[in-house]
Amino acid sequence: MTTQFDAIVIGSGAGGISAAARLAHAGYKVLVVEALDRIGGRASTRDVDGFLLNTGALVIERGGMVDLTLQHIGKSMDLYIAKPETSLIWGKREIAMDSGLPAFARDKVPGLLKFLTRVIPAIRPKPGQSTREWLNKFTRSKTIHDLVDNVIGAMFAATADEFPADVFLLYFTEGSAYKQIGLPRGGTIKVWEPMADVVTANGGEVWLNATVKRLTFDNEKRVNGAEIARDGEAVSVSTKLAISNAGPLATVKMSGADAFPEGYAQDVADKTDPAAIITVHFAAQKPLASFQGLALYAKTRRMVYAANFSEPSLRRCPPGWYLYSAASVPRPATGAFDEAAEKKLLLDDIRDYFPGFDDSMVKAIDVTAHDWPAQRAITGYDLPNETPVANLWNVGDGVKPYGQGGTASCSETARLVVEQIFKTYPLARLRG
Ligand SMILES: Cc1cc2nc3c(=O)[nH]c(=O)nc-3n(C[C@H](O)[C@H](O)[C@H](O)COP(=O)(O)OP(=O)(O)OC[C@H]3O[C@@H](n4cnc5c(N)ncnc54)[C@H](O)[C@@H]3O)c2cc1C
Known part of the structure; x- marks a missing residue:
């Protein structure tokens, strides 16, 4: 040896x-x-009774450093690119985020925000200010706050209370912000x-x-x-x-x-000070949702995103089955939290957004926290x-x-x- x-x-x-x-x-x-x-x-990825479940990450950014590392060593990824890649679920509405007005807003608003914060110093976040405090300067709308919480939760496993406003601004004005994503075939x-x-x-x-x-x-x-x-x-x-x-x-x-x-x-x-995520993986023999790829949610108790792994070319579940993962960020996102209460809040959200969930099979509930955290x-x-x-x-x-x-x-x-x-x-x- x-x-x-x-x-x-x-x-x-x-x-x-x-x-x-x-x-x-x-x-x-x-x-x-x-x-x-x-x-x-x-x-x-781990195999649970023929279902390939994620241990954490579900989507990979196209053109991000994982992709570029593979290109550097002469390799590539085999990704399924859903259409739309990301949907925003707003009440009963399902809004495709990668075309039309939402895509225009997603691509142009960060640039506008960057310009405004450059020319109007008063609206720039103060050092150490949380995204919540910063946002409060512009709006107290619960809908906007819930949406921002869920977007930060989905991308960073945090809430607006913990997430620094300057990082929020930097990521959405200059970062990739998961605009181009794919689901890896085979896990x-x-x-x-x-x-x-x-x-x-x-x-x-x-x-x-x-x-x-x-x-x-x-x-x-x-x-x-x-x-x-x-x-x-x-x-x-x-x-x-x-x-x-x-x-x-x-x-x-x-x-x-x-x-x-x-x-x-x-x-x-x-x-x-690691952050936490709770994920429920569930499968059914009929579709439980109509979005493809990734879904973000405007208004929930806790659920921040869900993903659909049912597409046959993903090879994630046996033929005839539909596989989903839905995740929440507990409150607080770091430190101790009430695991049983947080799981219940997530399961209640899943029931609301996935009619038929109670007849599905829960394949696993993962609490990624502490020394095996979300981040x-x-x-x-x-x-x-x-x-x-x-x-x-x-x-x-x-x-x-x-x-x-x-x-x-x-x-x-x-x-x-x-x-x-x-x-x-x-x-x-x-x-x-
Ligand atoms: C639920 C969830 C969803 C997520 N979703 C996404 C997503 O969709 N897209 C995305 O890009 N990111 C996502 N993330 C974040 C992403 O998964 C993590 O940031 C990333 O995988 C962490 O990688 P890492 O390099 O820190 O290594 P880790 O994943 O921490 O791996 C470290 C490895 O080291 C091993 N190890 C530790 N100690 C020892 C030792 N003493 N000897 C030998 N081995 C050891 C461990 O077993 C482990 O395999 C998600 C995370 C979670 C938890």
Whole structure:
């Protein structure tokens, strides 16, 4: 067994596998260590009685950094693009968001808002102001507030109370805002498989059911190896570089607080405040909704979005079945919440919007929270991807670039870290 690698990547989520693929594509020999029996982390797929359910992410942005990473390594995604891609459900009305007036408004309003906030400083958000406070300056309309809550919930797993107004403005005026999306055929896991293939094709390895227990350090306080529990056995590997996709808090735990300057471990703990999402996956033998792709909701108790996976070419459910996922952001979105009450609110919303739900089969109810969260940091509150250890970085949704979200932002963290590695640790120097 090879035990010496140029880089170890801890975790095969969107950030980890993107970093591993970029490094492997450039010739680095990479070991990816994944604790679970599948790659993809919170953007993966599991089989429940023949139904392919998401572990988290459902849509992938076309033209986003996941797409661009695949293009960079000479691969592509197989996405189903629904028509319309996104619908806004407003009472009984179903509004297609990618054509006509809604698409015009979606494409032009952010530009107008950007112009107005540039020329009228008084309407710019103040530093630290929440989206709720900022919005209150313009409208107290409950309908608008509910809609904004649900859009922020669907894209960032937060509410207007927690979400910084300047990030809201930045994302909707300059970000991609999930305008072009697709549902991966065969499940979200399929997006990452070509990345794992590039790792193994270039001399690296991907270990499943393997957990990094501890990182080891040399006298200069640089990572020089990892202790791994693999299929019940303890294995040690040596490495010159380490990228953690386990989240900044877990990175500290794996390293030990002594590996960092005084105060760093506490600072990471203090700044870690993950957000939650609850998802209900349900299936029926007749259609329960008419939207295709993704639906956003204007007015609900809690439900922020739903997705329809019934299209046969998605290969998500057995023939003759219709499969849906619907999700809510609990209140508060971070910290402790009443799980039973929050589940009930979501189920009540699903009953309202999916007539026949009570006769359907609930395949799973996922509460993604705490150490397996919706987002490790609400956008705007991320930690940096560098650590005080020169050859140890974090990637993933605890270290997203300012104003970004979702799997694309995790892939972007990988691109940024790998660019740093190319500059500081070019392969010739690393092996020389
Ligand atoms: C319900 C839900 C819906 C979402 N919807 C979307 C969406 O539609 N579109 C979108 O773009 N984003 C969406 N997101 C967000 C997106 O899924 C996440 O931001 C992203 O997948 C997180 O990726 P990551 O790089 O942080 O890695 P993670 O997903 O956190 O993966 C990290 C991996 O590291 C492994 N690991 C941890 N510790 C160790 C260790 N010590 N040793 C070995 N392995 C370890 C874990 O097992 C895991 O597989 C959604 C999230 C949720 C929860």
